Amino acid sequence: MTVLEVDGLAKRYRVRGGVVNAVRDVSFNVAEGRTLALVGESGCGKSTTGRALLGIPEPDAGSIRVDGVDLTAASRRDAAAARRHVQMIFQDARSSLNPRRRVRDLVAEGLVISGVPRAEIGPRVEAMLDAVGLDPARVADRRAAEFSGGQCQRIAIARAMVMRPKILVCDEPVASLDVSVQAQVVNLIQDMKRDHGLALLFISHDLSVVRTISDSVAVMYLGRIVEIGEVEGIYSRPSHPYTKALLDSIPVPDPGRPSRGDALGGEPPSPMDPPGGCAFRxxxxxxxxxxxxxxxPLRRTADDRRVACHFPLGEESG
Ligand code: SF4
Known part of the structure; x- marks a missing residue:
């Protein structure tokens, strides 16, 4: 069942000297138990898209339906109730948690704000700490500042999951963790998705992690989706030249194989003055x-993918 439907999402920022279209005409769906990854270079609009689901910031145009409720058209009360189904974890869990607060209070905060009866809160917090691999008896009364980055990300996941969301937005959740801890956190997110039937929106620049965790992937460039479809199809046969360049830039672990790290040449153009026509040209x-x-335009291809290119790879003669 589709729990998240985003249609025509747009967000502009006024900056000194002009306007930046951070996100333009972004549309996608995510079903229960599925993961959609948003990928692209820094500044492509993937984090703005994820944050718009929580209203930080509110989009300028488009609709966001969560479990059938259009957040952009519903009353404030209905939108707030539907938004509780959406929770988010951030790249730097340490700075997203108040270091002076006890873990118990950090995890309970959303429940308190939502008016959950006090007698229910303690058991729910402790059960969720246990579910993320933290012993409540050892951690609940300690302060966030006492924990490592990986442990803080576990606390952040507990804080999100204790709200029993239907959608979890993960914004670069392992990017600032040691490599040895990254796999543990990715596995924990996967466990949460499986055990709670979550829809995941996984925002990452790490295309290797994206391949292991995602069912489908949306590639963004200068605020627009340029290719979206099933992850295996896109990774094995990218249609958009930008997708191909990103995939070719993944570091190759085999020293016997040539590096393709320079496949994506140059820097993205300024979002204040994007090229006319195709922004990737x-x-x-x-x-x-x-x-x-x-x-x-983003048009559907034969294998049910959508691609925004006049001359997609594999159809170059068109
Ligand atoms: S539309 Fe043209 S410039 Fe843009 S990605 Fe396709 S081939 Fe390249």
Missing amino acids: TRCPLARRRCADETP
């Missing part, structure tokens, strides 16, 4: 005249 090895004249 200034870095695209396949760019032609039409790419400057017309913005390619």
